[in-house]
Amino acid sequence: xxxxxxxxxxxxxxxxxxxxLNLPADEKPFIHSHRLAHLxxxxxxxxxxxxxxxxxxxxxxxxxxxxxxxxxxxxxIDCIYIQKVAFVGIGDLGRAxxxxxxxxxxxxxxxxxxxxxxxxxxFKDVRCYHISRMKEILKKEKIELCVLAVPSDHAxxxxxxxxxxxxxxxxxxxxxxxxxxxNVYVEQYDMICKLEKLAYFTNKDxxxxxxxx
Amino acid sequence: xxxxxxxxxxxxxxxxxxxxLNLPADEKPFIHSHRLAHLxxxxxxxxxxxxxxxxxxxxxxxxxxxxxxxxxxxxxIDCIYIQKVAFVGIGDLGRAxxxxxxxxxxxxxxxxxxxxxxxxxxFKDVRCYHISRMKEILKKEKIELCVLAVPSDHAxxxxxxxxxxxxxxxxxxxxxxxxxxxNVYVEQYDMICKLEKLAYFTNKDxxxxxxxx
Numbered sequence: 001x002x003x004x005x006x007x008x009x010x011x012x013x014x015x016x017x018x019x020x021l022n023l024p025a026d027e028k029p030f031i032h033s034h035r036l037a038h039l040x041x042x043x044x045x046x047x048x049x050x051x052x053x054x055x056x057x058x059x060x061x062x063x064x065x066x067x068x069x070x071x072x073x074x075x076x077i078d079c080i081y082i083q084k085v086a087f088v089g090i091g092d093l094g095r096a097x098x099x100x101x102x103x104x105x106x107x108x109x110x111x112x113x114x115x116x117x118x119x120x121x122x123f124k125d126v127r128c129y130h131i132s133r134m135k136e137i138l139k140k141e142k143i144e145l146c147v148l149a150v151p152s153d154h155a156x157x158x159x160x161x162x163x164x165x166x167x168x169x170x171x172x173x174x175x176x177x178x179x180x181x182x183n184v185y186v187e188q189y190d191m192i193c194k195l196e197k198l199a200y201f202t203n204k205d206x207x208x209x210x211x212x213x
Numbered sequence: 214x215x216x217x218x219x220x221x222x223x224x225x226x227x228x229x230x231x232x233x234l235n236l237p238a239d240e241k242p243f244i245h246s247h248r249l250a251h252l253x254x255x256x257x258x259x260x261x262x263x264x265x266x267x268x269x270x271x272x273x274x275x276x277x278x279x280x281x282x283x284x285x286x287x288x289x290i291d292c293i294y295i296q297k298v299a300f301v302g303i304g305d306l307g308r309a310x311x312x313x314x315x316x317x318x319x320x321x322x323x324x325x326x327x328x329x330x331x332x333x334x335x336f337k338d339v340r341c342y343h344i345s346r347m348k349e350i351l352k353k354e355k356i357e358l359c360v361l362a363v364p365s366d367h368a369x370x371x372x373x374x375x376x377x378x379x380x381x382x383x384x385x386x387x388x389x390x391x392x393x394x395x396n397v398y399v400e401q402y403d404m405i406c407k408l409e410k411l412a413y414f415t416n417k418d419x420x421x422x423x424x425x426x
Contacts, residue, residue: 007410014409018388022365039390077409079416085408108408145411147404152235169415171407175231177252185414187407191360193227194384194400195298195321196290198358200223201398202382203292 009050010077015040016047017073020066032063074107084111084143088134088158089150089173111141116150131158138165149173222263223290228253229260230286233279245276287320297324297356301347301371302363302386324354329363344371351378362386 005013019039020031027035033051037044051057051064054076058064085108113128114137129137131150137143148170150158155176162170169185172178178186218226232252233244240248246264250257264270264277267289271277298321326341327350342350344363350356361383363371368389375383382398385391391399 005413007414010413011406011410014406015403018403018406019390022388022390077413079412083412083416106405106409108405108412144415145408147408169411171404171411175235177232177235185411187411189402189407190228190231191384192319192321193224193231194402195358195360196227196319197220197224198382198384198398198400199292199296199321200218200290201220202357203296 005053005076009053012040012042012046012050013054013073013077016050017070020070023066028066030059030062030064031066031069033058035063078107082107082109083145084109084141086111086134086138086141086143086146086167087113088131088146088148088162089114089116108145111143112137116154134158135161135165138162138167143167145169145171147171147173148178152176218266218289222266225253225255225259225263226267226286226290229263230283233283236279241279243272243275243277244279244282246271248276291320293320295320295322296358297322297354299324299347299351299354299356299359299380300326301344301359301361301375302327302329321358324356325350329367347371348374348378351375351380356380358382358384360384360386361391365389 016036019036023031033047034044037047040047051069051072054072056064056069056072087110110126113126114131114134115128116131127137138146143165144167146162146167146169148155148159148162152174153176155172155174156178159170159172159178159180163180163184167184169187170178170180171187171189173189173191175190175192180186229249232249236244246260247257250260253260264282264285267285269277269282269285271282300323323339326339327344327347328341329344340350351359356378357380359375359380359382361368361372361375365387366389368385368387369391372383372385372391372393376393376397380397382400383391383393384400384402386402386404388403388405393399
């Protein structure tokens, strides 16, 4: 197992795998770095460097063996055991993602979703609980990862409970800057920023259709 | 109005504004580039370069005037009119984001959400419709931006309808690679990749607590 890959490389490796798993049937079983790069709108040198970091090489003529590359990425980034994920604040999103997960090769499993208010139906094997039961369930299910999507003014309070319950990684959908211990990994995702970027590039006053990526 | 800012700069400018709007009261009214950079876990040189691109400068001793910077970013990236956003596939997420929007200084407005199945309550002023009414409502409301979060195997079909209805920007939460005309801007967001990255850095087998960002 390769240690200490850079964060951006890990994210791209995961993305390569998702792209490879979704390739049209006529593109398999081999792919060139520039084709993979094109599908991701990045530079082919990035692809080659990332795959060198996990000691994966291709055939100079045929390119990379797609099936072997999928497996190679798995060996490099996947945990040997299944890691459980909880969705906090948005039950529907959790259920939608749970459904994607059932169709992908990943070692992540959506184990629970929590709602701030009201009742919600369970989804297949994923239970939806009221947030008052969050600490209890997270501990019982040994859940270490979560997606946090509560209203921003509740985010710090909820994240404290998450940390107390043993959560080690938070994908933060709120706009709050979370204060957590240094051994908890926070990945920030601010949807409003993505939407404002989208708005900028679709706005005729700025650059119309000639957007620069 | 400044034209043709790079995509990453637009995204960071939006993020700076969100951070500035959420600053603790004791940090206002001035902020230094290294403090802003620290809050975003990026390099201070990035912050300074981005703000130079929008012709914004600070006081060498006091730093940037927070209120003026918020306004300066707005002048650089905001549209002069309100742009409407629709959420397709996840009603709850749409409503949660709509609530954030109501508390922020943005020229985006969540105007409608669409569900694939069943009925859903409206949220304040945001109606939730069945997806069969999507084209009609998008046209009527002149909605140009949307967040797409339907199951991946429906994504291409739904995105075609979105384009037909006049949508010009799509924030794609599905893992499908959307084929859209070149004048439609697609911003990809694959949650599973973010979660796999999170899983990698919280996995004791990899680098334990010494994660590298």
